[in-house]
Amino acid sequence: MAIIEVSNLKKSFGQLDVLKQITFNVNKNDVVAVIGPSGSGKSTMLRSLVHLEEINGGSITVSGEPLVKEGVYSKPQEVKRITSKMGMVFQHFNLFPHLTVKENLELPPRLVKKESPEDIQKRSSELLGKIGLADRASAYPANLSGGQKQRVAIARALMMNPEILLFDEPTSALDPELTGEVLEVMKALAEEQMTMIVVTHEMGFAREVANKVMFMDNGEIIESGHPSELFTNPKNERTKAFLTRSLK
Amino acid sequence: MSFDYITSILGPMLEGAQMTVLLFIIAIIASIPLGFLLTLAVKSDIKPLSLLAEGYIYVMRGTPLLLQLLFICFGLPMIPGIGEYLVLDRFVAACLGFVLNYAAYFAEIFRGGLLAIDKGQYEASKVLGLNKWQTTTRIILPQMFRVALPAVANESVTLVKDTALLYAVAVPELLHFAQTAVNRDFTIVPFFVAGLIYLMMTLVLTLFFKGIERKFKFE
Numbered sequence: 001m002a003i004i005e006v007s008n009l010k011k012s013f014g015q016l017d018v019l020k021q022i023t024f025n026v027n028k029n030d031v032v033a034v035i036g037p038s039g040s041g042k043s044t045m046l047r048s049l050v051h052l053e054e055i056n057g058g059s060i061t062v063s064g065e066p067l068v069k070e071g072v073y074s075k076p077q078e079v080k081r082i083t084s085k086m087g088m089v090f091q092h093f094n095l096f097p098h099l100t101v102k103e104n105l106e107l108p109p110r111l112v113k114k115e116s117p118e119d120i121q122k123r124s125s126e127l128l129g130k131i132g133l134a135d136r137a138s139a140y141p142a143n144l145s146g147g148q149k150q151r152v153a154i155a156r157a158l159m160m161n162p163e164i165l166l167f168d169e170p171t172s173a174l175d176p177e178l179t180g181e182v183l184e185v186m187k188a189l190a191e192e193q194m195t196m197i198v199v200t201h202e203m204g205f206a207r208e209v210a211n212k213v214m215f216m217d218n219g220e221i222i223e224s225g226h227p228s229e230l231f232t233n234p235k236n237e238r239t240k241a242f243l244t245r246s247l248k
Numbered sequence: 249m250s251f252d253y254i255t256s257i258l259g260p261m262l263e264g265a266q267m268t269v270l271l272f273i274i275a276i277i278a279s280i281p282l283g284f285l286l287t288l289a290v291k292s293d294i295k296p297l298s299l300l301a302e303g304y305i306y307v308m309r310g311t312p313l314l315l316q317l318l319f320i321c322f323g324l325p326m327i328p329g330i331g332e333y334l335v336l337d338r339f340v341a342a343c344l345g346f347v348l349n350y351a352a353y354f355a356e357i358f359r360g361g362l363l364a365i366d367k368g369q370y371e372a373s374k375v376l377g378l379n380k381w382q383t384t385t386r387i388i389l390p391q392m393f394r395v396a397l398p399a400v401a402n403e404s405v406t407l408v409k410d411t412a413l414l415y416a417v418a419v420p421e422l423l424h425f426a427q428t429a430v431n432r433d434f435t436i437v438p439f440f441v442a443g444l445i446y447l448m449m450t451l452v453l454t455l456f457f458k459g460i461e462r463k464f465k466f467e
């Protein structure tokens with residue numbers, strides 16, 4: 001069952017066509033790894049899904065509801081409701097530096113969700129336990145390591161109970177020795193059947209955790225398929241070239 | 249230089265210092281919010297409003313405060329037709345001048361604070377479902393004030409020293425009493441006393457802002 005349907009998505013910045021007629025589906029419980037060279041439009045694609053970018057054509061449907069239909073966006077409150085089904089984790093964390101870890105987790109649902117403060121607190125301490133940072137609840141982001149920050153950012157996104165979680169290179173800003181702890185959390189989410197789209201350079205993660213890999217180049221999805229297939233037996237020359245470069 | 253002499257001039261000088269402190273308090277309390285409103289006006293999507301605010305800031309920062317004070321005290325009353333209604337009490341006029349001038353500086357400081365905020369903060373807020381008002385009040389402004397704090401502290405110290413410009417529009421303040429005593433008693437001691445009083449004031453202010461900065465360190 002498709003939870004995200006994208007068809008003929010077009011996006012340009014001025015004269016530059018960054019996404020050219022992109023079409024793909026994401027099924028419930030999928031873990032989709034998006035790979036491709038720098039500038040191929042991976043981030044723009046992800047950002048379009050949560051309406052951080054306004055697209056120029058095509059359709060995006062999220063669990064059956066149209067965010068954009070043939071280039072026409074739904075009403076603003078509809079757009080807001082539909083995008084709220086998705087959470088996003090950024091490369092540079094984007095934690096709120098003036099709030100403690102606990103406040104980072106609890107402020108957004110307090111402002112946005114109709115939930116009792118007790119429920120919110122309960123969920124935040126559960127999530128902090130889950131990411132292994134229960135003892136850092138009152139720390140400020142400035143006092144956390146990169147890996148800890150990204151784990152908090154994941155927990156913050158989860159606080160909103162999203163149906164789908166998007167990751168834009170969640171480990172690219174981290175020192176190599178800190179990527180593991182973040183990938184572990186993502187792996188645990190995948191095991192809990194979280195639907196995820198992950199833009200990543202971590203081929204190991206894509207191979208091991210994803211059930212679908214999409215290779216993008218120059219604003220197009222060149223090839224997609226199960227990692228066992230795409231990594232071992234790529235059909236397209238560009239995919240081959242890219243994989244040779246990044247797996248060497 | 250006798251201890252008695254210093255105590256004898258200290259009374260009137262501290263009285264003058266009251267004027268200094270009063271002006272400082274009025275100027276800071278009024279110009280910070282006004283400066284903040286100016287920042288919002290500059291940032292506004294309403295083009296005429298933002299142009300007006302930018303022009304205002306340009307003029308206020310591009311001309312000497314002394315000129316502005318003289319204009320309000322002595323220039324306004326000379327405007328044909330309406331001048332007679334614009335004769336203000338000197339101290340009131342000075343306060344007005346300080347507030348109008350400092351608001352422009354604070355507006356620039358706050359604008360700089362806004363520029364320092366990463367666009368990722370807006371994006372994270374949006375994806376988490378915060379509306380524009382919530383994003384501004386809960387995420388952006390607290391960070392803006394934090395970033396602006398050292399510059400605000402610096403500007404406040406400058407304001408303490410700028411109060412000496414009251415001298416030029418003949419409002420009796422600290423410097424006025426010092427100068428009077430120097431002329432009358434043929435001694436420069438009053439200047440040192442005045443200097444010490446200014447130092448005391450800036451010291452208190454500096455410690456105050458250090459305290460605030462420590463409290464809002466977010467570490």
Ligand SMILES: Nc1ncnc2c1ncn2[C@@H]1O[C@H](COP(=O)(O)OP(=O)(O)OP(=O)(O)O)[C@@H](O)[C@H]1O
Pocket residue numbers: 013016018036037038039040041042043044045
């Ligand atoms: N706001 C923008 N304005 C203009 N051009 C942009 C903007 N954002 C992205 N681009 C351009 O769009 C193209 C795709 O960018 P995008 O960030 O989506 O690529 P990417 O695949 O995520 O690359 P990377 O791996 O480096 O993150 C690039 O050529 C980039 O320069």
Ligand SMILES: [Mg+2]
Pocket residue numbers: 042043044168169
């Ligand atoms: Mg990118």
